[in-house]
Amino acid sequence: MKNLNQTVPSEQNMISTQNNNNPQSMNNSETMNIMRILNIYRLESKFEWLKSIRNPAFALPAILFPALFYTFFGVLMNQHNPQAATYLLCTYGTFGVIGPALFSFGAGLAVERGQGWLDIKDASPMPASAQIVSRLLVSMMFSVMVLASLGLVAFTLTDVSLSLAEVAALSTILVFGGLPFCLLGLTLGLLLKAESAPAVVNLVYLPMSFLSGLWIPITMLPNFLQSFAEFLPPYHLAQLGLKVVGLDTGGSVGKHLAILTLFSAVFFVLAIMAFNKKSER
């Protein structure tokens, strides 16, 4: 009650307060602003994390499916071939980091938008970037957990042997490699209707993963599909991962990076267009 008792500033008051603040304490207030925004990012990420990890429909498939698939294809169906187990570790790792990126942004955002929940946030002074930053960090956290669960299966049930440096390089590539897919998810999340979003995201995710050679090695796919994979971003991310263990098909790092960057840029622009279209109405 006491806090509310401040007199309401008239237009003139507000302007004069601003003027008083600016000359003296510019640096202070800017630091304050940055601290405040960082604090919002921190809390938004914390609660986005809690929200996601407490939701079994999101958390369980995201973390367990890649490990489960890897156990089938990399362990049970693979006759103790360490090379195949290593290859599939990289591709299922790619598969595993794309999932949370697409679903957190694509389905999660579309559903909250459909509920009108994002309208409330939009009316609040929350910076729109907090929505992005928090989901990005949460996707990355999920990527780490996916990779940890895959690593657990790989190192206990198969003869995969990787050096610490290789593990570090592979993990870094895959965790940051989720970024382009976050942008793809963001675009989908802004465009799709809440009811259809999860289904559409699956329709993008699963075929794209298969066609990029994430489930079975790309070299086992027919030739025309191998050529087609060149257009699919997961293929390039998987190739970057496979390069670490020397099992890639031989494309240059620069080419893969360039294509992933181009893909990110395209979806960044599309996301901004979708966002502007949404706010025009």
Place this chain on the structure above:
Amino acid sequence: MQLQNTYEQSTHSSVIASAYGLTKSFVGKKALENIDLEIKSGQVLAVLGANGAGKTTLINILLGRLSADSGDVSVFGVKAGSLQAKRQAGAMLQVANLPETLKIKEHIQLFQSYYPNPMNYQQVITYAGLQHMQNRYSKKLSGGEKQRLLFALSICGNPKLLFLDEPSVGMDVEARQGLWQAIRDLRAAGTGIVLTTHYLEEADNLADDIVLLKQGKIIRRGSSDEIKASIGHTTIRFTSNEKSETFEQLPAVIAVQPSGRFIQLQTENVNQTLLALLYSYPHLQDLTVSSADLEEAFLQLIGSGE
């Protein structure tokens, strides 16, 4: 008494947000037409109207979430929807659902972080009547409890301007009373409040000023009593040998209708009319005074049927 109060309040309050000549259309359909309104600190402005009258569109424009086709909109002297405006305002909009796996207290903590001078946590909880369910997940909340949480989120920032879009939907009687009390307390503390509702009762209980919106136009405005007077006239009925037209001269009479052997007068001010009537025509017979059903008159007025 009522008038006195209103007068006193308005001398202490200043205009914190305004819209003049506001017009908005959606694909050829006029949603708002030439709306003028002022929102004052320490006052509740109720926007009354049926579904589709333009209430939510109006709120969204004042929040800067929609832009007007024409007209001037100003909130705290700045552009609606600017950061400066958002930081001093709060909004309770119509939301189908909240993220289900967060607890009430977590939702509130997060929203507090958005504002430079957030309201004290306990105070938010108390205003919204959520003391006994702070650890409950929003998944487990009833419709009315969700509304209370949304109300809590709208006041997290200690707003000087609060938008409440149909806040009492889904609330039971007790919760509604609690909400009304919270609104009165916030008003007493100086918050300017815009309340949309289609319950006349709600506006009557809370509002200092009411605008009635119908198909995007303001069809009535004034205090609760003025609105009531304008829509719910009192009827005076009697028999007399005089011609019915003679009664049209009486003070405060709005309409005169012969009705069988009776004559009916519609009046804005029963006392004035009665006094003059009995003074001039002391020999009237069968005199009855009745007021029209207010809610019914109101529904007719705002109803979508022309």
